[in-house]
Amino acid sequence: MTTTAALPVAAAPSRGPFRLAVAILVVNLFTILKGAMTTSTGSGLAYPDWPLSDGQLMPASSYTTVPGFLEHFHRLFGATLGLLALALAIWLQATRDGTPRLRRCAWFGGCLILVQGIVGGTGVLRELPALNSATHGTLAQLIFALFAWIAYQLSARHAATSPLADVAPGAGRRLMLVALAAMVVQTVIGALARHTNSPHALWTHVGNSFVVFLVGAIASAFATGRLGEAPGVRGLARSIVSLLIVQIGLGFVVLAVRNPEGKRPENVEHLGRALVISVHVVIGALLTVLVALLAAHVFRATRRHPALDFE
Numbered sequence: 001m002t003t004t005a006a007l008p009v010a011a012a013p014s015r016g017p018f019r020l021a022v023a024i025l026v027v028n029l030f031t032i033l034k035g036a037m038t039t040s041t042g043s044g045l046a047y048p049d050w051p052l053s054d055g056q057l058m059p060a061s062s063y064t065t066v067p068g069f070l071e072h073f074h075r076l077f078g079a080t081l082g083l084l085a086l087a088l089a090i091w092l093q094a095t096r097d098g099t100p101r102l103r104r105c106a107w108f109g110g111c112l113i114l115v116q117g118i119v120g121g122t123g124v125l126r127e128l129p130a131l132n133s134a135t136h137g138t139l140a141q142l143i144f145a146l147f148a149w150i151a152y153q154l155s156a157r158h159a160a161t162s163p164l165a166d167v168a169p170g171a172g173r174r175l176m177l178v179a180l181a182a183m184v185v186q187t188v189i190g191a192l193a194r195h196t197n198s199p200h201a202l203w204t205h206v207g208n209s210f211v212v213f214l215v216g217a218i219a220s221a222f223a224t225g226r227l228g229e230a231p232g233v234r235g236l237a238r239s240i241v242s243l244l245i246v247q248i249g250l251g252f253v254v255l256a257v258r259n260p261e262g263k264r265p266e267n268v269e270h271l272g273r274a275l276v277i278s279v280h281v282v283i284g285a286l287l288t289v290l291v292a293l294l295a296a297h298v299f300r301a302t303r304r305h306p307a308l309d310f311e
């Protein structure tokens with residue numbers, strides 16, 4: 001059986017930055033849902049300009065038409081996300097909360113959101129080349145995972161997690177990174193399938209989902225079996241396996257309801273189908289976040305025991 005060694009519990013950073021990081025995750029989730037709905041309804045070119053929409057900050061069509069509403073409010077959500085990330089970076093910098101690495105990560109996350117806006121905006125100006133759209137879709141999930149990692153490092157649980165005494169330092173870390181890489185590869189292939197409508201990419205995505213499931217299940221089983229005593233590990237592992245099963249089932253529904261011609265403006269007439277497809281994108285993002293969080297928990301629980309440094 002695994003036990004935790006008695007170690008002085010490190011002081012958790014103040015609660016404010018943690019709460020802000022959680023708020024960033026919530027806004028990020030809605031931004032991804034809005035973006036996915038924009039793509040699923042073929043509304044990416046509702047406004048041909050950027051950074052303004054039809055030359056205005058708040059065009060009337062953004063609350064009188066569905067494509068205008070989805071695309072414009074997606075931009076507003078994206079801008080809000082950027083401002084919240086900037087606030088977190090400034091807050092951490094000013095209060096010196098967290099480690100220097102964490103503060104660098106917060107600034108880096110803010111810069112990534114800026115890059116994300118530029119990729120989305122220049123994509124609009126260039127009439128949505130697949131490379132822009134696929135990069136934008138993938139980057140969204142990486143940003144989401146990065147802020148989940150930042151939130152974990154600001155949490156009381158992170159401060160309270162001691163290294164597990166009878167597990168070798170570093171155990172399982174490589175396996176977690178492989179599982180995370182599998183999720184990212186699956187997202188890249190899904191994004192290529194979505195934005196190029198290539199049957200080759202589509203079937204590679206379907207086939208690869210079974211590899212992703214296998215790797216995710218092995219990583220979760222390992223984490224539960226060897227590191228299950230560490231706070232949060234069991235819950236994360238269970239959620240990953242359950243969501244993977246839901247996601248694969250939903251994937252077949254997506255395959256059945258999607259327009260074989262891909263993203264087209266007329267898809268907006270089928271909002272229910274667009275929502276089903278968008279939920280698949282959102283669950284993909286949640287899975288990336290959960291696997292990243294599991295990896296972060298495993299890294300935390302298998303760090304070198306400070307007492308050993310004196311031996």
Ligand code: HEM
Pocket residue numbers: 028031032033034035036037038039040042043044045050074075076077078079081082113116117118120121123124128133136137139140141143144191194195263281
């Ligand atoms: C603020 C500037 C932004 C602009 C101008 C913008 C623009 C767009 C456009 C035009 C699309 C549709 C692309 C297509 O159908 O080909 C889109 C989709 C999307 N956007 Fe943004 N976006 C911005 C910010 C963000 C941010 C900050 C995030 C999240 C971190 C994000 C996440 C997404 C996602 C997940 C999709 C759907 C991708 C997919 O389903 O394949 N966007 N965005």
Ligand code: HEM
Pocket residue numbers: 040137138183186187188190191192193194202205206208209210212213244247248249250251252253254255258262277280281283284285287
């Ligand atoms: C491990 C399981 C899976 C994960 C994590 C996953 C994730 C994703 C993500 C993130 C996207 C959108 C990428 C983007 O644009 O940013 C996507 C697209 C897609 N996925 Fe999956 N997927 C999985 C399994 C499946 C399965 C089993 C199927 C079908 C049987 C499927 C069918 C599709 C289709 C058809 C699209 C493109 C939708 C469109 O054209 O609009 N997925 N997937």
